[in-house]
Amino acid sequence: MRFSKQSRLSRRNLIAGAAAFAGFFKMTESDARAQARARQGFNRNSAPSQLKITDMRSVLVASNYDYPIIRIDTNQGVYGLGEVRDAGREGTALVLKPHLIGRNPLSIEPILDRLRIFCNHQRMGGGYSAVDMALHDIAGKVYGVPAWRLVGSKYRDKIRIYCDTDQSKDPKIFAERLRKRAQQGFTFFKMDLGTSLVEDKPGAVDSRRVATEKGLQLLGEYVQAVRDQIGWEAPLATDHFGALTVNDSIRYARAFERFNLAWAEDMIQIGHLGPGGDAPKDWRGYKELKEATTTPIATGESLFGLEEGFKDLIDNRAIDIIHPDPLTSGAIRETKRIADYASMHGIETAIHFAGSPVGCLASVHMAATLKDMLAMENHAVDIPWWGDLVTGPSKPIVDRGFITVPDTPGLGIELNEDVVKEHIRKGGYFAPTPQYDDYILDHFRRGGPYPHIDENGNPVVSQ
């Protein structure tokens, strides 16, 4: 964008083509100066081999979903920020602290390998993910490169964003809300299509609160109303269908085929891990659904890891689109690994996201490196102070439906301490965490003498 703006100015002021090149060089010089200034602001440390993790602390921000933000400190002043999945608990990251203390934070993969046994789906992937972000923040600052550079190359300079939009039982009001999103600059849309929209209409839902044929007709009227407002070219995804079986999902997906949806999300809830249907345990149900409809099928916002969460869905081509939340799926390194594997199998990636600017920008760095990336979610475009939680990225962070990928070191953000402190849910601002000093797993005989039998069969006590 800056290049084209500069070019327009050059054309306006100076007709000669050479002048346009002058404008170009001027731009690159100023960019270089800006990046140099940005780097000077960071402690890049003087001895990477001597860098050691000294602490991990947290702050819990109250928002539409609470944001557990963590900070990993080092012996050289450089630190990294990370975030546990929205509405998760900071403790899922802090219990990992004893496994980090004393280690060199630049050993990103060896550290993450060690932490993998502490991960699971839903919010239990949040600790690993928060640590991944903080380590990439530190490494980027130390080496003077943006986090995306640590895992790949940029496929794009801006990430296309879609946002949640409150539903209304009045199709016209619902559609009007989506039209306003388009006015705000969004080019990718999602609407919730819960059966709650039609359940008070006679004959629209059965005893399980699943839409009948009449109910599906009525739900279709909502989609039609939205299509009438945003047009047929714009990608339109759907979500929150309620507690559906495989057969219910097939009926729904077929009924919506005529609307050329971008995807239908988390359709199958029966038989899944926990409520919401976003952590499927059985890829076979999704394969049945996918093969029965032309509506693209997406799932995965509460799955952790390639092998643990996504591989069966991808290997068996059981879905059309993976939809990881980087704050559950493993953040920068693991989510790129998942998405690259999906890409090799012809499956695109969309990103689920509902956290603070810390996790958002970490996800943006990751998303910039993905080959087949559709769009990334944001749940906070209507929260006025959301972007004020940090300094660093260009503001507004979500600008006309896109987020610019930072080129500054690490995640390219710092917390705005005053604003964060205005929104603390409970606990302090990165208060000490001695309650997490001890291992919860895998380290025996800690805390005192160790009575045992030596090699000669004599009882001894080791310290």
Ligand SMILES: [Mg+2]
């Ligand atoms: Mg969802």
